[in-house]
Protein backbone atom coordinates (compact mmCIF):
# COMPACT_ATOMS: atom_id res chain seq x y z
CA UNK A 1 0.00 0.00 0.00
CA UNK A 2 1.46 3.44 -0.90
CA UNK A 3 2.01 5.89 1.94
CA UNK A 4 -0.72 8.49 2.46
CA UNK A 5 0.48 12.02 3.14
CA UNK A 6 -1.56 15.06 4.11
CA UNK A 7 0.35 18.15 2.94
CA UNK A 8 -0.77 21.28 4.76
CA UNK A 9 0.34 24.46 2.96
CA UNK A 10 1.09 22.37 -0.14
CA UNK A 11 -0.08 25.08 -2.55
CA UNK A 12 2.72 27.48 -1.56
CA UNK A 13 6.27 27.70 -2.91
CA UNK A 14 8.20 24.88 -1.18
CA UNK A 15 5.05 22.82 -0.59
CA UNK A 16 4.05 22.72 -4.25
CA UNK A 17 7.62 21.88 -5.34
CA UNK A 18 7.65 19.08 -2.73
CA UNK A 19 4.30 17.72 -3.97
CA UNK A 20 5.52 17.85 -7.60
CA UNK A 21 8.72 16.05 -6.65
CA UNK A 22 6.87 13.27 -4.80
CA UNK A 23 4.26 12.97 -7.57
CA UNK A 24 7.03 12.42 -10.10
CA UNK A 25 9.38 10.20 -8.13
CA UNK A 26 7.20 8.11 -5.78
CA UNK A 27 3.79 6.45 -5.62
CA UNK A 28 2.88 8.31 -2.40
CA UNK A 29 -0.76 9.42 -2.25
CA UNK A 30 -1.20 13.09 -1.34
CA UNK A 31 -3.97 15.36 -0.19
CA UNK A 32 -3.06 19.07 -0.16
CA UNK A 33 -4.87 21.09 2.53
CA UNK A 34 -4.31 24.84 2.03
CA UNK A 35 -6.09 28.06 2.93
CA UNK A 36 -4.92 29.69 -0.33
CA UNK A 37 -3.81 32.93 1.29
CA UNK A 38 -2.27 35.62 -0.92
CA UNK A 39 0.86 33.38 -1.00
CA UNK A 40 -0.79 30.05 -1.80
CA UNK A 41 -2.08 29.44 -5.31
CA UNK A 42 -4.22 26.65 -6.68
CA UNK A 43 -2.42 27.17 -10.03
CA UNK A 44 0.74 25.78 -8.39
CA UNK A 45 -0.78 22.30 -8.20
CA UNK A 46 -3.81 22.49 -10.55
CA UNK A 47 -2.37 20.15 -13.21
CA UNK A 48 -1.71 17.42 -10.59
CA UNK A 49 -5.24 17.74 -9.17
CA UNK A 50 -6.82 17.73 -12.63
CA UNK A 51 -5.08 14.50 -13.63
CA UNK A 52 -6.04 13.04 -10.24
CA UNK A 53 -2.45 12.45 -9.11
CA UNK A 54 -3.21 14.37 -5.91
CA UNK A 55 -6.33 15.65 -4.13
CA UNK A 56 -6.99 19.14 -2.81
CA UNK A 57 -9.07 20.61 0.00
CA UNK A 58 -9.27 24.33 0.78
CA UNK A 59 -8.96 24.79 4.53
CA UNK A 60 -7.29 26.66 7.37
CA UNK A 61 -4.90 24.93 9.81
CA UNK A 62 -6.55 26.97 12.58
CA UNK A 63 -9.92 25.31 11.88
CA UNK A 64 -9.95 22.34 14.27
CA UNK A 65 -13.24 20.94 13.08
CA UNK A 66 -12.23 20.91 9.43
CA UNK A 67 -8.79 19.39 10.06
CA UNK A 68 -10.38 16.72 12.23
CA UNK A 69 -12.89 15.90 9.50
CA UNK A 70 -10.15 15.83 6.84
CA UNK A 71 -7.85 13.60 8.90
CA UNK A 72 -10.68 11.27 9.89
CA UNK A 73 -11.68 10.68 6.30
CA UNK A 74 -8.18 10.66 4.76
CA UNK A 75 -6.31 8.81 7.58
CA UNK A 76 -2.77 9.96 6.66
CA UNK A 77 0.38 8.05 7.65
CA UNK A 78 2.27 11.35 7.69
CA UNK A 79 1.18 15.00 8.00
CA UNK A 80 3.73 17.29 6.35
CA UNK A 81 3.19 20.87 7.47
CA UNK A 82 4.39 23.73 5.25
CA UNK A 83 1.48 26.05 6.14
CA UNK A 84 2.78 29.34 7.52
CA UNK A 85 2.95 33.06 7.07
CA UNK A 86 6.48 33.39 5.69
CA UNK A 87 7.48 36.87 4.60
CA UNK A 88 9.67 38.59 7.20
CA UNK A 89 8.92 42.07 5.77
CA UNK A 90 5.19 41.48 6.32
CA UNK A 91 5.83 40.17 9.85
CA UNK A 92 7.46 43.51 10.66
CA UNK A 93 4.51 45.53 9.33
CA UNK A 94 1.76 43.26 10.69
CA UNK A 95 2.79 40.42 13.04
CA UNK A 96 -0.66 39.16 14.01
CA UNK A 97 -1.30 36.70 11.10
CA UNK A 98 2.10 35.16 11.93
CA UNK A 99 1.11 34.51 15.53
CA UNK A 100 -2.21 33.06 14.41
CA UNK A 101 -1.02 30.63 11.73
CA UNK A 102 2.52 29.82 12.87
CA UNK A 103 1.62 29.29 16.54
CA UNK A 104 -2.16 28.74 16.89
CA UNK A 105 -2.23 26.79 13.62
CA UNK A 106 0.47 24.40 14.87
CA UNK A 107 -1.30 24.13 18.21
CA UNK A 108 -4.51 23.17 16.37
CA UNK A 109 -2.77 20.47 14.27
CA UNK A 110 -1.15 19.10 17.44
CA UNK A 111 -4.48 18.97 19.29
CA UNK A 112 -6.10 17.09 16.41
CA UNK A 113 -3.20 14.63 16.19
CA UNK A 114 -3.30 14.11 19.97
CA UNK A 115 -7.02 13.35 19.89
CA UNK A 116 -7.25 11.14 16.81
CA UNK A 117 -3.73 9.67 16.59
CA UNK A 118 -3.45 10.16 12.80
CA UNK A 119 0.20 9.53 11.94
CA UNK A 120 3.55 11.27 12.28
CA UNK A 121 3.93 15.05 11.94
CA UNK A 122 6.79 16.20 9.70
CA UNK A 123 7.01 19.92 10.35
CA UNK A 124 8.90 22.49 8.28
CA UNK A 125 10.70 25.02 10.47
CA UNK A 126 13.53 27.34 9.37
CA UNK A 127 17.21 28.20 9.97
CA UNK A 128 15.98 31.62 11.13
CA UNK A 129 14.99 30.17 14.54
CA UNK A 130 18.71 30.07 15.49
CA UNK A 131 19.01 33.84 15.11
CA UNK A 132 22.02 35.90 14.11
CA UNK A 133 25.44 34.18 14.03
CA UNK A 134 27.26 37.32 12.87
CA UNK A 135 30.77 37.58 14.29
CA UNK A 136 30.72 33.97 15.46
CA UNK A 137 32.78 31.19 13.94
CA UNK A 138 30.34 28.44 14.70
CA UNK A 139 27.40 27.06 12.77
CA UNK A 140 24.08 26.17 14.40
CA UNK A 141 23.52 22.49 15.12
CA UNK A 142 20.13 20.94 15.80
CA UNK A 143 20.90 21.33 19.54
CA UNK A 144 21.78 25.04 19.44
CA UNK A 145 19.55 27.36 21.42
CA UNK A 146 16.75 29.09 19.55
CA UNK A 147 17.34 32.82 19.48
CA UNK A 148 14.88 34.33 16.98
CA UNK A 149 15.00 38.00 15.95
CA UNK A 150 11.82 38.79 13.98
CA UNK A 151 8.13 38.18 14.70
CA UNK A 152 8.33 35.62 11.85
CA UNK A 153 11.23 33.63 13.31
CA UNK A 154 9.85 33.94 16.86
CA UNK A 155 6.52 32.48 15.71
CA UNK A 156 8.35 29.63 13.94
CA UNK A 157 10.47 28.91 17.04
CA UNK A 158 7.28 28.85 19.13
CA UNK A 159 5.79 26.27 16.77
CA UNK A 160 8.90 24.06 17.15
CA UNK A 161 8.74 24.29 20.94
CA UNK A 162 5.05 23.38 21.07
CA UNK A 163 5.73 20.35 18.86
CA UNK A 164 8.59 19.18 21.08
CA UNK A 165 6.43 19.60 24.17
CA UNK A 166 3.67 17.43 22.65
CA UNK A 167 6.32 14.81 21.85
CA UNK A 168 7.52 14.72 25.41
CA UNK A 169 4.19 15.12 27.21
CA UNK A 170 1.82 13.10 25.02
CA UNK A 171 4.24 10.85 23.12
CA UNK A 172 3.20 12.51 19.84
CA UNK A 173 5.36 11.35 16.92
CA UNK A 174 7.09 14.17 15.05
CA UNK A 175 10.12 15.10 12.98
CA UNK A 176 11.20 18.70 12.35
CA UNK A 177 13.29 19.98 9.43
CA UNK A 178 14.99 23.38 9.42
CA UNK A 179 15.86 24.40 5.86
CA UNK A 180 18.03 27.35 4.81
CA UNK A 181 16.94 29.93 2.17
CA UNK A 182 15.08 28.15 -0.63
CA UNK A 183 14.71 29.42 -4.18
CA UNK A 184 13.25 28.07 -7.43
CA UNK A 185 10.02 28.04 -9.47
CA UNK A 186 6.68 29.13 -7.93
CA UNK A 187 8.26 31.40 -5.29
CA UNK A 188 6.13 34.46 -4.57
CA UNK A 189 7.37 37.66 -6.31
CA UNK A 190 7.89 39.40 -2.95
CA UNK A 191 10.90 37.19 -2.03
CA UNK A 192 14.46 38.33 -2.89
CA UNK A 193 15.26 36.22 -5.97
CA UNK A 194 11.93 36.53 -7.85
CA UNK A 195 11.67 40.18 -6.76
CA UNK A 196 15.07 40.89 -8.29
CA UNK A 197 14.25 39.11 -11.57
CA UNK A 198 10.83 40.80 -11.84
CA UNK A 199 12.15 44.28 -10.98
CA UNK A 200 14.77 43.93 -13.72
CA UNK A 201 12.06 42.83 -16.16
CA UNK A 202 10.13 46.00 -15.18
CA UNK A 203 13.23 48.06 -16.06
CA UNK A 204 13.92 48.90 -12.40
CA UNK A 205 17.19 48.39 -10.52
CA UNK A 206 17.54 45.51 -8.06
CA UNK A 207 17.12 46.45 -4.40
CA UNK A 208 19.09 45.11 -1.46
CA UNK A 209 18.31 46.12 2.12
CA UNK A 210 21.18 47.87 3.91
CA UNK A 211 24.65 47.00 2.59
CA UNK A 212 23.61 43.64 1.10
CA UNK A 213 26.33 41.84 3.08
CA UNK A 214 23.87 39.54 4.90
CA UNK A 215 25.13 35.93 4.61
CA UNK A 216 22.72 33.10 3.85
CA UNK A 217 22.93 29.50 2.69
CA UNK A 218 20.93 29.03 -0.57
CA UNK A 219 19.28 25.80 -1.64
CA UNK A 220 17.38 24.91 -4.83
CA UNK A 221 13.97 23.81 -3.65
CA UNK A 222 14.10 20.41 -5.38
CA UNK A 223 17.08 19.58 -3.15
CA UNK A 224 14.91 20.44 -0.12
CA UNK A 225 12.16 18.13 -1.43
CA UNK A 226 14.68 15.25 -1.73
CA UNK A 227 15.98 16.01 1.77
CA UNK A 228 12.45 15.86 3.17
CA UNK A 229 11.75 12.56 1.42
CA UNK A 230 14.98 11.26 2.98
CA UNK A 231 13.78 12.32 6.44
CA UNK A 232 10.40 10.65 5.78
CA UNK A 233 12.07 7.40 4.73
CA UNK A 234 15.14 7.22 6.95
CA UNK A 235 14.75 9.83 9.71
CA UNK A 236 13.78 9.09 13.29
CA UNK A 237 10.80 10.28 15.29
CA UNK A 238 11.51 12.99 17.85
CA UNK A 239 14.50 14.34 15.85
CA UNK A 240 15.31 17.68 14.22
CA UNK A 241 17.22 17.85 10.91
CA UNK A 242 18.92 20.97 9.54
CA UNK A 243 18.82 21.19 5.74
CA UNK A 244 21.56 23.33 4.18
CA UNK A 245 23.46 23.39 0.92
CA UNK A 246 26.88 24.65 2.13
CA UNK A 247 26.49 27.18 -0.72
CA UNK A 248 26.71 30.34 1.26
CA UNK A 249 26.64 33.78 -0.37
CA UNK A 250 25.69 37.31 0.57
CA UNK A 251 22.46 38.90 -0.64
CA UNK A 252 24.58 41.22 -2.81
CA UNK A 253 26.42 38.21 -4.35
CA UNK A 254 23.07 36.66 -5.28
CA UNK A 255 21.78 39.87 -6.85
CA UNK A 256 25.03 40.26 -8.83
CA UNK A 257 24.76 36.67 -10.08
CA UNK A 258 21.21 37.36 -11.30
CA UNK A 259 22.33 40.60 -13.00
CA UNK A 260 25.03 38.61 -14.79
CA UNK A 261 22.69 35.78 -15.85
CA UNK A 262 20.20 38.34 -17.18
CA UNK A 263 22.94 40.30 -18.96
CA UNK A 264 22.32 43.52 -16.98
CA UNK A 265 24.72 46.18 -15.75
CA UNK A 266 26.35 45.01 -12.50
CA UNK A 267 25.79 48.50 -11.05
CA UNK A 268 22.01 48.25 -11.38
CA UNK A 269 21.53 47.95 -7.58
CA UNK A 270 19.85 50.35 -5.15
CA UNK A 271 20.78 50.11 -1.46
CA UNK A 272 17.47 50.45 0.39
CA UNK A 273 16.72 51.04 4.06
CA UNK A 274 18.02 48.24 6.30
CA UNK A 275 15.37 45.74 7.39
CA UNK A 276 14.64 46.44 11.10
CA UNK A 277 16.27 43.82 13.33
CA UNK A 278 17.75 41.92 10.38
CA UNK A 279 20.09 39.00 11.07
CA UNK A 280 23.50 39.37 9.39
CA UNK A 281 24.48 35.72 9.20
CA UNK A 282 22.76 32.33 9.16
CA UNK A 283 24.86 29.18 9.06
CA UNK A 284 24.00 25.59 9.94
CA UNK A 285 25.86 22.35 10.45
CA UNK A 286 24.16 19.66 8.33
CA UNK A 287 26.10 16.47 9.10
CA UNK A 288 23.01 14.86 10.63
CA UNK A 289 20.93 14.79 7.45
CA UNK A 290 23.99 13.92 5.36
CA UNK A 291 24.46 10.86 7.57
CA UNK A 292 21.08 9.66 6.18
CA UNK A 293 22.65 9.66 2.70
CA UNK A 294 21.31 12.99 1.36
CA UNK A 295 23.44 15.58 -0.47
CA UNK A 296 22.41 18.75 -2.33
CA UNK A 297 22.73 18.19 -6.10
CA UNK A 298 22.10 21.58 -7.71
CA UNK A 299 24.87 24.20 -7.67
CA UNK A 300 23.99 27.82 -6.95
CA UNK A 301 24.90 28.92 -10.50
CA UNK A 302 22.81 26.13 -12.07
CA UNK A 303 19.84 26.68 -9.71
CA UNK A 304 19.80 30.43 -10.34
CA UNK A 305 19.94 29.90 -14.12
CA UNK A 306 17.00 27.48 -13.93
CA UNK A 307 15.06 29.92 -11.74
CA UNK A 308 15.64 32.94 -14.00
CA UNK A 309 14.54 30.86 -17.00
CA UNK A 310 11.38 29.73 -15.21
CA UNK A 311 10.34 33.34 -14.44
CA UNK A 312 11.11 34.42 -18.01
CA UNK A 313 9.00 31.53 -19.37
CA UNK A 314 6.11 31.92 -16.90
CA UNK A 315 5.12 35.57 -16.88
CA UNK A 316 1.44 34.43 -16.76
CA UNK A 317 2.14 33.00 -13.30
CA UNK A 318 3.60 36.11 -11.65
CA UNK A 319 2.19 39.05 -13.64
CA UNK A 320 -1.07 39.36 -11.70
CA UNK A 321 0.50 39.13 -8.23
CA UNK A 322 3.21 41.78 -8.37
CA UNK A 323 2.51 43.82 -5.25
CA UNK A 324 3.55 47.49 -5.40
CA UNK A 325 4.63 47.68 -1.74
CA UNK A 326 6.62 44.43 -1.47
CA UNK A 327 8.02 44.10 -5.02
CA UNK A 328 8.20 47.43 -6.83
CA UNK A 329 8.77 49.89 -3.96
CA UNK A 330 12.36 50.32 -2.79
CA UNK A 331 11.38 49.87 0.85
CA UNK A 332 8.31 48.17 2.34
CA UNK A 333 8.82 50.29 5.49
CA UNK A 334 7.96 53.63 3.88
Ligand SMILES: NC(=O)c1ccc[n+]([C@@H]2O[C@H](COP(=O)([O-])OP(=O)(O)OC[C@H]3O[C@@H](n4cnc5c(N)ncnc54)[C@H](O)[C@@H]3O)[C@@H](O)[C@H]2O)c1
Nearest residue numbers: 009011012013014035036037039040060061083084126182
Ligand atom coordinates in the same frame (compact mmCIF):
# COMPACT_ATOMS: atom_id res chain seq x y z
N1 LIG B 1 11.07 29.97 1.58
C1 LIG B 1 12.14 29.72 2.33
O1 LIG B 1 13.26 30.09 1.96
C2 LIG B 1 12.00 28.95 3.62
C3 LIG B 1 13.18 28.60 4.31
C4 LIG B 1 13.06 27.84 5.47
C5 LIG B 1 11.82 27.45 5.93
N2 LIG B 1 10.69 27.81 5.27
C6 LIG B 1 9.39 27.32 5.78
O2 LIG B 1 8.85 26.47 4.79
C7 LIG B 1 7.42 26.54 4.80
C8 LIG B 1 6.92 26.90 3.41
O3 LIG B 1 7.49 28.15 3.03
P1 LIG B 1 7.17 28.79 1.60
O4 LIG B 1 8.29 29.68 1.28
O5 LIG B 1 6.75 27.74 0.66
O6 LIG B 1 5.90 29.68 1.99
P2 LIG B 1 4.73 30.28 1.12
O7 LIG B 1 4.37 31.57 1.77
O8 LIG B 1 5.07 30.27 -0.33
O9 LIG B 1 3.54 29.22 1.30
C9 LIG B 1 2.83 29.08 2.50
C10 LIG B 1 1.58 28.26 2.20
O10 LIG B 1 0.83 28.09 3.41
C11 LIG B 1 -0.52 28.38 3.16
N3 LIG B 1 -1.13 28.87 4.41
C12 LIG B 1 -0.83 30.01 5.08
N4 LIG B 1 -1.60 30.11 6.18
C13 LIG B 1 -2.38 29.01 6.21
C14 LIG B 1 -3.37 28.54 7.09
N5 LIG B 1 -3.73 29.25 8.20
N6 LIG B 1 -3.97 27.36 6.83
C15 LIG B 1 -3.63 26.64 5.73
N7 LIG B 1 -2.71 27.04 4.84
C16 LIG B 1 -2.10 28.21 5.08
C17 LIG B 1 -0.51 29.45 2.07
O11 LIG B 1 -1.75 29.52 1.39
C18 LIG B 1 0.64 28.93 1.20
O12 LIG B 1 0.17 27.99 0.26
C19 LIG B 1 7.07 27.59 5.86
O13 LIG B 1 6.72 26.92 7.04
C20 LIG B 1 8.36 28.39 6.04
O14 LIG B 1 8.43 28.91 7.35
C21 LIG B 1 10.75 28.56 4.12
